[in-house]
Amino acid sequence: MENIQYKCAIFDLDGVLVDTAKYHYLAWKSLAQELRFAFTLQQNEALKGVSRMKSLELLLGFGGLSGLFSQEEKEQMAEKKNRLYVEKIMCLKKDELFPGVLDFFRHLKEKGIKIALGSASKNAPLILGRLEISGYFDTIVDGSQVSKAKPDPEVFIWAAQNLNIPCESCIVFEDSTAGLKAAKQAGMKAVGIGTPKNLPMADLVIASVDQYIPYLA
Ligand code: B16
Ligand code: MG
Numbered sequence: 001m002e003n004i005q006y007k008c009a010i011f012d013l014d015g016v017l018v019d020t021a022k023y024h025y026l027a028w029k030s031l032a033q034e035l036r037f038a039f040t041l042q043q044n045e046a047l048k049g050v051s052r053m054k055s056l057e058l059l060l061g062f063g064g065l066s067g068l069f070s071q072e073e074k075e076q077m078a079e080k081k082n083r084l085y086v087e088k089i090m091c092l093k094k095d096e097l098f099p100g101v102l103d104f105f106r107h108l109k110e111k112g113i114k115i116a117l118g119s120a121s122k123n124a125p126l127i128l129g130r131l132e133i134s135g136y137f138d139t140i141v142d143g144s145q146v147s148k149a150k151p152d153p154e155v156f157i158w159a160a161q162n163l164n165i166p167c168e169s170c171i172v173f174e175d176s177t178a179g180l181k182a183a184k185q186a187g188m189k190a191v192g193i194g195t196p197k198n199l200p201m202a203d204l205v206i207a208s209v210d211q212y213i214p215y216l217a
Helices: 021-034 041-047 052-062 071-089 101-110 124-131 154-162 177-185 209-215
Strands: 008-011 114-118 139-141 170-174 189-193 204-206
Touching: 008 154, 021 041, 021 052, 021 071, 041 052, 052 071, 071 124, 101 114, 101 209, 114 154, 124 139, 139 154, 154 170, 154 177, 170 177, 177 189, 204 209
Parallel strands: 008 114, 008 170, 114 139, 170 189, 189 204
Antiparallel strands: none
């Protein structure tokens, strides 16, 4: 991967800055239990980076319950799952921020590279507040501000536009397939956080964001 000086680093939230996927999983699992089917950690992988309503559709599919509920019933289920999830993230501690994140943010600030959030989560502001990192961001775009969920590039394009930076000068850090596709569609560099086997479409895969420090020009 070339050593370009990007002007903006856009971060996904869940799975890149903090492991909230485990709390999403527990909340969806409770809902599945109420509906009397088992929901596995492996199935939860498919929900990463996916919007709340799309996640519910996938969950109902895993339980063989697709097409059985009205829109109103599904909205009630999604609300219930969110209440369970919010209960859990209200207790999130700032030491749950992944190691190396603050170090990387400081390197970006030193280089004059803007920091943006591009998350599908409507709970992003609450999570950033709990982690005490809201002040690092030059712009925050979350699930409450976009009309099209990842893999649509809207969330990342908004972040770039808010900062008046061309898409090709942005680099995205993402842990999900949907998010990496969105970054590529936006014409941005897509760095996967995880393992190369799971993220084949990434331009580069690293285990944590601070491993990108040596690539900063
Ligand atoms: P909420 P990200 C995504 O966040 C999560 O990965 C995904 O599991 C979740 O369903 C989605 O946010 C919506 O979250 O229900 O809190 O609005 O990875 O894009 O930061
Ligand atoms: Mg994510």
